[in-house]
Amino acid sequence: MTALRLAAALTACLAAPALGQTLTIATGGSITSLDPHFFNAAPNNAIAEHIFGRLVDRDAQARIKPDLAESWRLISDTEWEFKLRRDVTWHDGRPFTADDVLFTLSRAPNVPNSPGGFGATLRSVKSASAPDPYTLRIVTHWPNPVLLPELASVFVISRHAGEGASTEDYNAGRAAIGTGPYRVASHRMGDRTELARNEGYWGGAEPWARVSYRFVAADPARTAALLAGDVDLIDQVSPADLPRLQRDQRVTLSQIQSLRLAHMGPDFSRAGPLPFVTDNEGKPLAANPFMDVRVRRALNMAINRTALAERAMDGLASPAGQWLPPGAWSHDAATQPPAFDPDGAKRLLAEAGFPNGFRMTLHTMNDRFPNDARLSQAVAQMWSRIGVQTAVEALPWATYSGRAARQEFSMSLGSWGSTTGEGLSFAKSVLATFDRQRRTGSANHRRFSSAEFDALLEQAETIMDEERREQAIFGLVRWSAQNVPMFPLVHLSNVWALKRGLVHDARMDERTLAMGVRPAR
Template identity: 60%
Template sequence: MSFQVSRRALGLGAAGALAAPSLLRAQAGGQTLTIATGGSITSVDPHFFNAAPNSSLALHIFGTLVERTHDAKLIPGLATSWRAVEPQLWEFKLREGVKWHDGRDFTAEDVAFTVTRAPNVPNSPGGFGGFLRSIERTEVVDPHTIRFRTRYPNPILPTEMASIFIISKHVGEGASTEDYNSGRAAIGTGAYRLSSYRPGDRTELVRNEEFWGEKEPWARVSYRFVANDAARTAALLAGDFDMVDQVSSSDLARLKREPRVAVSETVGLRVVYLMPDFSRQESPPGVTDNNGQPLARNPFHDVRVRQALNMAINRQAIAERVMEGQATATSQWLPPGVFSHADDVRVVGQDIERARRLLAEAGFPQGFRLTLHTPNDRFPNDSRIAQAVAQYWTRIGVQTQVDALPWASFSARSNRQEFAIRLTSWGSVTAEAGYMLANIMMTYDAQRRTGASNSGRFSSPELDRMVSEAVAVIDDAQREKALQDCVRWVAREVPIIPLVQLNHTWATRRGLSYQARMDERTVAMGVKPAQG
């Protein structure tokens, strides 16, 4: 198994080749590109938190061995080629002549350092260990060749390495997350350098004139966080921003008719789902009986309760009314046509009476009370989806109130198991089922690097075994079948409750275009002067 192709051969030419002469003249002197994102960036440290907003920013500053195109295909990045030397040994050839932002040479030692550091960042609310769990040993062959010895055959290691941002050893040794946030350690190989970072507000970037790839048309990029959907749209129409992401469903139809803007959209790989707390045997915080007293046992450990909550929800109504058509109802976490999607796992239909019977069988004939926690600024309509779910659960006797929080607070508290049940989301950037299984549903184990984002602390030895066996299958067809068996197991046992698959949408001012990405990354490198 091997891969080698040049970036230029793929047609990823200079941005200027796409631009009209008048627009190029308007860019004389170095234009600033302004982007408003609806996703809160919690750190510049590229290994602190495996969350899409953080990774979108990191893509500007840092490089990966393998890159992804807008449609999730793999292309060379800091590695020019890769091959499986043996079933448990991968070799990557590194790009020569690449410089860090401080002028030092990029080498295999930096990659080896990264692989050691990425899974072990202190206080990470959800790290990158899941991508690296198969690597047993790293071997530096020469300055531009590195090998990874894996614990088991891992046919998708190049896919996983596409999510690991490479950092410099000479700067990174001893550096903390705060050193990256301050800019001291934010030395990458990417198309842009960090100028400043203000948490909860904005990040300023300047073009890396020594970048190994094609030169970017933007001399500066102002990457700003604007939580409110309507405010992002209004600012775009007022000319305050060149591009906005996470266009709200309520604004989309109007923007498509607006001649001053262009809209880009694609079916995404992100699922919105619910995850209960499994970390406690007794009542989790926020769960009581109808008189407000703690329960003697955690109801979520009973599969009948999980199934009842699952079938109480009208997913189609959420997709059509709450999301206004910008999402698809689902009971799994990948869209049809994607590797390991199980066609026989149908969308669970709403069945209020059966849900009530299941609750009664589980010992809760009168239901119970709970608080559903949700972010209110992470993805379109997040808190509105939670309100809809709360109404459905109340109909079966589970009296539900919603507590909506900013993403930065929500993610930290969720990681500390402070919630009875949370509404959140996950983007399967590897475009296969194993990624979410390993990170969200396998048992949390820091040493084995499984369950890195398993905030509910679900644990099943049976599922752990199934996933471990599935991801190690070399033959693609057999691996897909094994992963589909895992998808069916999850649909039956309901450790998570998938709701909808999101579409991803961006809007740019007239004269610019953006290539919509399935991995939902919002990057300046994808903004080009429009053709014609």
Template identity: 55%
Template sequence: MSHALSPARRHTARLAAILVAFAPVGALSQTLTIGLASPVNSADPHFSNTTSNFALTAHVFDTLVRRDAQARLIPGLAESWTAVEPTVWEFRLRPNVAWHDGQPLTADDIAFTIGRVPNVQGSPGGFGGAVRPITRVEVVDARTIRLHSAQPHPLMPNDLASVQIISRHAGTGANPSDYNSGRASIGTGPYRFVSYRPGEGAVVERNAAWWGPAQPWARVNFRFLPNDGSRSAAVLAGDVDLIDQVPGADLPRLRREPRLTIAETTGVRLIYLQPDFSRQGGDVPGVTDNNGQRLPSNPFQDVRVRRALSHAIDRRALAERIMHGAAIPTGQWLPEGSYSHNPEVGVPAFDPAEARRLLAEAGYPQGFRVTLSTPNDRYPGDLSTSQAVAQFWTRIGVRTEIEALPWASYVSRGPRQEFGFRLGGWGSSTGEASYLLRNVVGTYDRERGWGSPNFSRFSSPRLDALTERAITTIDDGEREALLRQAVKLETDEVGIVPLFLLRNAWALRRGLRYEARADEQTLATSASPAP
């Protein structure tokens, strides 16, 4: 028997599907479906220090200290924290917090977490830097823990806002695959782990016993949708309720769509470029003279070359034309008004003539060739931004080709120093300058926990020393002055080439509301039915 529908019935079915897709939230179910731009490469909360990984696992695992939508510190599993001595921080845990399997949270779980964070199997760059200053963990009682450091460490609570807490009983002997399968994914967070599928998505279900506010969603489905067009199409069709990283080219159209609303804010994500510093000789990947022959030395070791490439870029054109206004040109990594933003550091001038002069002065009057490596599915406009930069550089004689890679390949090759020049992104979720100084341009030191995402191996002893002084200075005003000095020194040395800060945007079904976050995290806890 045929089950084909007549044209009239097919039209009725399509109309019904559209009405269902845009019915008021809560009228049909308590399920929220989120389309994520950035695929998550592990459900292990300590595996990879990326915003997308952290945001997904934050549904299952809590932190001692949390950050609100404006990156301000608020209580998490710790109801309070105090510097009882210049080198000792005491954290007092909330009472009666339970793991998803019913066992109680204790200070011993915090101690176990801190020991595990820098020792995650196969991690491409985790959260070791957040716990490296801790020299001793003292469990005072079940609800009290003291963390000792060799030097004063005023940023301890800020750092620990990046460390999700795991249990000793579920985490002992567990590796990333145990978290991916769910065996070890037992947290204290607002949602319980259901499944994680690499390259596809994840599912969580509400934890009714969570210590925080009751969540409206019984189930949350996360779908990884790295393609910009597919993500926009999914929210327009009602296949998902919410998408992040709204493509700048689609933003005007989605704003006009009556079935959708847009939530947005200025973010703390810097898009930047960084050359290879790991080689002194001319064997830099993708870098040759104009005849395709190896150069005698690494041109990027010369600050004049780095400054030339910076002056060759029209950042305002990138922000306005490539990013369609969804970006803010910058010469540093924090927005105006942020703690430790240096108002004396402006947007580098677009000056092709000065760029050519600097190249000639450095010994490259005819330029050279370079390959710019970029992810093509990680940041808004990543590939198109790189293509525009390639045109700017080619105009000053640095003939540039693009190597575009999916994020999974890009992030695995970066730690092996396989890129001659690369496009990257860094979110300063701590809301202050030292987070980037320690990680992106801090000299790589596994034991110290610095420079884990410093794939290009930039190193400046002067900058490291100034950063160290800043992060061990107790007084907030003095520390800010030192950090501003470090910002200026870094921009003078051009350890990275800043391009722009992203404006974070989410598109969601009408009937929903979303609290836009400066740290660009996409959280079900930030979404709720509109009143």
């Protein structure tokens, strides 16, 4: 071997961790629980995907593929049959059966104190039964054309470990017994989760013996950790760090269009005075100004989305006027981002009785996705220019999410990743009327409610014909654009950075998975 080839071989060995070593990931998303049913949030779902399986899975482009169910068929418009894998065991060696799925379907929508669970995801499920240990039948209340994408969001837990277990039992690792490619070795909330390879995984053992999944909130700290060699992969790459990483020969980037929408929205839970909203003298307003659609339209028109995408997000986003980005199924080409019209916004405010505006505080998370607080600051400045003097209070996601779920904010930043790859996900979870009994609006923390919207949604979600269903979703999108229950801001891009010598499968659902990282060949 020549000296040149020897040097190249040594460089390659140093660049990529050897097969079987620890893969170290630094994520910017705070994991609030190892209970896979507690909170339907992307960071929690990402760590759960390492530990637990689902009936069906999604690939990196959000396309359905088999998981614990190896096949399925539609018996009638409202009855599905799933054939389960027979070679699956739980981490403790016990066999996986259909009874575990029955237990999962009864628990997932009913976790105590959940700030946003899976009620909306499973609301169409009327009953489930198991004719034998490896056959599952699900009957829905109505024809549900998106049952498979919805089931791809629900992690299957074991009855023997989960019966009687609390969320804390999962966080402590006692109940976190899954069928996934990794098992929990240790978990420290707000710090890291250590995972060990499941040697008996039905899909074949992963290349990494251990995975250290670390929470690092600060963007510069994640970048510094990667460049120092302390971690192998980082997610939520800061746009500010992108040029530096692009120039560094030790690093490669992985990028894809996200299904996540960043949106702003007002509180609808109170008709009377709101916290954090006053007149210009600091006195509470007699009534909630956001109940007036003219105020909502004014605030919507005052947002320069092109500036948000190009400057606040440093180009790693695109202006949004609806729930899904161009190219996604059920994106409505006729609904464009609202035109930036600050003068028109001022006229609407005056028409609504606020010629001099008012004051409010906008609450935002500051560690949920890149530039989230910066995005909120930019919107606040735009609103202040039309007379709505807007202050910003930024909070860590772990604190923010609980307070938002308790309706403590009057104006807030939110985001939603439509991981099902279609528009009903946002409509059912974020905009449908919150109703525990009907399991609608599980992420509708602002408590928007419209009987008209709910009726349109109820009709759309039962249409089995794909072309007709898409047209019905267009109707929901256009209703939202007209009535402005929330303000779409930008569609995000997902960017990861990793050590050269590794390859990464970028995902539209933004999940950062050890299973998507391999040594380069």
